[in-house]
Amino acid sequence: MAKxxxxxxxxxxxxxxxxxxxxxxxxNGIQARSSSVLSGLSRARRGVGLGGRSVPSARPSxxxxxxxxxxxxxxxxxVVLVAVIYGYPAIYAAFQSLHNGNLVDAGQYVGLQNFQADxxxxxxxxxxxxxxxxxxxxxxxxxxxxxxxxxxxxQKMHAPGFFKTLLLLPWIVPVVVTATAWRWLVxxxxxxxxxxxxxxxxxxxxxxxxxxxxxxxVCVYKVWLSFPFMxxxxxxxxAGVDESLYEAARVDGASSWQQFRxxxxxxxxxxxxxxxxxxxxxxxxDFQSIYLLTGGGPxxxxxxxxxxxxxxxxxxxxxxxxxAIGFLMMLVSVLVAVILYGRIRKVAIS
Amino acid sequence: MTAxxxxxxxxxxxxxxxxxxxxxxxxxxxxxVLVSVVSVILLIPVFVTVVLAxxxxxxxxxxxxxxLANFSYVFSQTEVLTWLRNSLxxxxxTVLVAVIIAAPAGxxxxxxxxKAVSGYALLLFVAQSFPxxxxxxxxxxxxxxxxxxxxxxxxxxxxxxxTISVATWMMAAYFDxxxxxxxxAAWIDGCSLFGGFLRIVLRNSLPGVLSTAIFAxxxxxxxxxxxxxxxxxxTNFTLPIGLQTFFSANNTEWxxxxxxxxVVMVPPILVFGVLHRYFSIGGIGGSxxxx
Numbered sequence: 001m002a003k004x005x006x007x008x009x010x011x012x013x014x015x016x017x018x019x020x021x022x023x024x025x026x027x028n029g030i031q032a033r034s035s036s037v038l039s040g041l042s043r044a045r046r047g048v049g050l051g052g053r054s055v056p057s058a059r060p061s062x063x064x065x066x067x068x069x070x071x072x073x074x075x076x077x078x079v080v081l082v083a084v085i086y087g088y089p090a091i092y093a094a095f096q097s098l099h100n101g102n103l104v105d106a107g108q109y110v111g112l113q114n115f116q117a118d119x120x121x122x123x124x125x126x127x128x129x130x131x132x133x134x135x136x137x138x139x140x141x142x143x144x145x146x147x148x149x150x151x152x153x154x155q156k157m158h159a160p161g162f163f164k165t166l167l168l169l170p171w172i173v174p175v176v177v178t179a180t181a182w183r184w185l186v187x188x189x190x191x192x193x194x195x196x197x198x199x200x201x202x203x204x205x206x207x208x209x210x211x212x213x214x215x216x217x218v219c220v221y222k223v224w225l226s227f228p229f230m231x232x233x234x235x236x237x238x239a240g241v242d243e244s245l246y247e248a249a250r251v252d253g254a255s256s257w258q259q260f261r262x263x264x265x266x267x268x269x270x271x272x273x274x275x276x277x278x279x280x281x282x283x284x285x286d287f288q289s290i291y292l293l294t295g296g297g298p299x300x301x302x303x304x305x306x307x308x309x310x311x312x313x314x315x316x317x318x319x320x321x322x323x324a325i326g327f328l329m330m331l332v333s334v335l336v337a338v339i340l341y342g343r344i345r346k347v348a349i350s
Numbered sequence: 351m352t353a354x355x356x357x358x359x360x361x362x363x364x365x366x367x368x369x370x371x372x373x374x375x376x377x378x379x380x381x382x383v384l385v386s387v388v389s390v391i392l393l394i395p396v397f398v399t400v401v402l403a404x405x406x407x408x409x410x411x412x413x414x415x416x417x418l419a420n421f422s423y424v425f426s427q428t429e430v431l432t433w434l435r436n437s438l439x440x441x442x443x444t445v446l447v448a449v450i451i452a453a454p455a456g457x458x459x460x461x462x463x464x465k466a467v468s469g470y471a472l473l474l475f476v477a478q479s480f481p482x483x484x485x486x487x488x489x490x491x492x493x494x495x496x497x498x499x500x501x502x503x504x505x506x507x508x509x510x511x512x513t514i515s516v517a518t519w520m521m522a523a524y525f526d527x528x529x530x531x532x533x534x535a536a537w538i539d540g541c542s543l544f545g546g547f548l549r550i551v552l553r554n555s556l557p558g559v560l561s562t563a564i565f566a567x568x569x570x571x572x573x574x575x576x577x578x579x580x581x582x583x584x585t586n587f588t589l590p591i592g593l594q595t596f597f598s599a600n601n602t603e604w605x606x607x608x609x610x611x612x613v614v615m616v617p618p619i620l621v622f623g624v625l626h627r628y629f630s631i632g633g634i635g636g637s638x639x640x641x
Binding site for chain 2: 066067068070071072073074075077078079081082084085086088089090092093096103104149152153155156157158159160161163165166167168169170171172173174175176177178180181182184185188191192224227229232233235236237239270271274275278281284285287288291292305306309310313314319322323326327329330333334336337338341344
């Protein structure tokens with residue numbers, strides 16, 4: 001909030017001639033209330049936490065005629081890039097999913113045959129199922145671990161900054177390295193995890209050879225990869241919660257659990273929702289962490305949509321059905337993303 | 351004042367001084383120990399990589415617990431130095447171009463509220479949710495027309511596009527913290543919009559730029575999917591592909607595999623270790639919520 005306040009203060013100090021009176025009084029009003037607990041809560045409901053955006057200040061009184069042109073020129077490079085790198089593949093995928101071609105040749109128009117082949121393939125529905133499990137566990141598992149660590153790091157301790165950086169390692173170290181390390185840890189009979197399992201009397205567990213266990217390992221691995229991101233998002237949100245709220249609650253005799261449930265959670269609700277949405281997008285499109293850990297096996301049990309699409313195109317050389325899977329997946333993820341995106345602004349927690 | 355009263359006074363001041371200190375330090379140590387234990391458990395996969403890389407191979411005759419033999423083997427027997435060079439080239443190019451494209455775009459996202467900009471924000475979000483698996487095949491075919499397949503430049507172009515959404519949000523989140531009044535003052539002094547962006551905003555945004563650069567670095571350095579589809583010849587491999595290929599061929603030689611792994615993970619750890627205090631990604635929540 002400090003950031004936004006800076007802007008308010010600038011405006012309030014010298015609002016300029018063209019700031020309408022009501023805006024000015026609103027600015028002063030918000031500033032006057034900003035110290036009160038009530039306004040803190042109401043700000044939270046509106047989702048203005050730390051890192052919230054600055055209030056669009058009064059436009060310069062004479063509208064620069066070149067303003068729009070300059071703004072357009074500033075975004076054009078990224079628009080062109082997005083159009084080529086995402087727009088072209090979208091059209092290509094739509095076209096190829098209706099043809100029986102391969103990577104070099106466009107092939108014949110076959111209508112919806114590729115889609116029919118996919119929908120009648122049991123592996124497809126297995127992948128749908130595991131994609132859902134993978135996303136749900138990935139999003140909420142990493143959120144719980146990340147939030148818990150962010151809360152823990154706010155306690156009084158020695159060198160919290162050091163630990164915060166250290167705990168980002170799973171996110172910083174490339175997936176190809178950590179997947180290798182995880183394979184060693186869980187799949188080598190002489191290593192740590194199988195040893196522990198044996199000591200617990202579970203016998204010799206082959207973690208990556210049994211479909212059920214492999215699914216669990218893949219999900220745990222994804223949580224392990226993603227909790228640092230969620231920890232960063234939660235830390236930023238927690239830093240924006242007004243300390244005076246906790247003081248007021250303590251005076252009223254609220255327990256720490258009550259403080260967490262009634263102050264912390266509502267205050268970071270908006271930011272939490274955004275981090276869920278982002279993590280969902282990261283999970284549904286995630287190829288490398290699954291492919292590098294299990295390759296989708298054993299017996300395709302850890303195939304998600306993405307891995308199945310890759311396998312169908314590059315291992316089974318069924319380009320049409322593979323691209324059809326990708327195209328379906330693109331439709332689903334873009335549609336879900338747009339719906340969730342629309343809700344980011346609307347979501348109101350009371 | 352008698353000696354006894356002075357003594358009593360000292361005693362009470364001591365008691366008063368020590369009481370809050372013990373109250374503050376005891377939980378402080380407790381939490382430090384707790385976080386240390388949690389960190390050690392969570393980071394086991396990272397530690398084992400390092401430990402195995404410096405341990406002698408099982409069949410080796412050496413009895414010491416520490417050796418550099420794995421590293422001397424992989425540096426002399428594999429193309430790891432070439433892969434390292436390729437990874438550095440492609441990652442640095444990605445970082446540079448990503449910042450150059452994302453900074454102005456982030457500025458527009460931060461400062462303008464027009465309908466067109468809201469549409470652009472949505473476009474960035476859709477691009478981020480676009481599965482890479484869908485784009486990688488068509489792009490491979492497209493890039494092959496321009497001889498950009500099996501080519502580090504082609505790889506860098508795709509990497510830039512992969513980073514662009516988050517990079518733009520990160521830049522916008524940082525620009526949000528810079529008061530608009532600064533630019534307005536510059537405009538009144540006759541500065542153009544672009545001049546204000548370049549000389550006022552960007553000049554004060556080093557932490558934001560570094561933060562975005564770190565993100566682009568991590569993403570480009572760790573990519574596997576694009577590189578595995580695009581790169582065919584092993585002299586063009588980046589480190590992740592090199593490691594994966596080497597692992598497939600030597601999947602029981604853990605010492606060698608982990609030595610290559612250490613080479614892959616040292617540069618991002620170094621970059622982050624040096625620049626971590628500039629890194630902040632939490633702001634993208636606010637950046638997203640604003641549009």
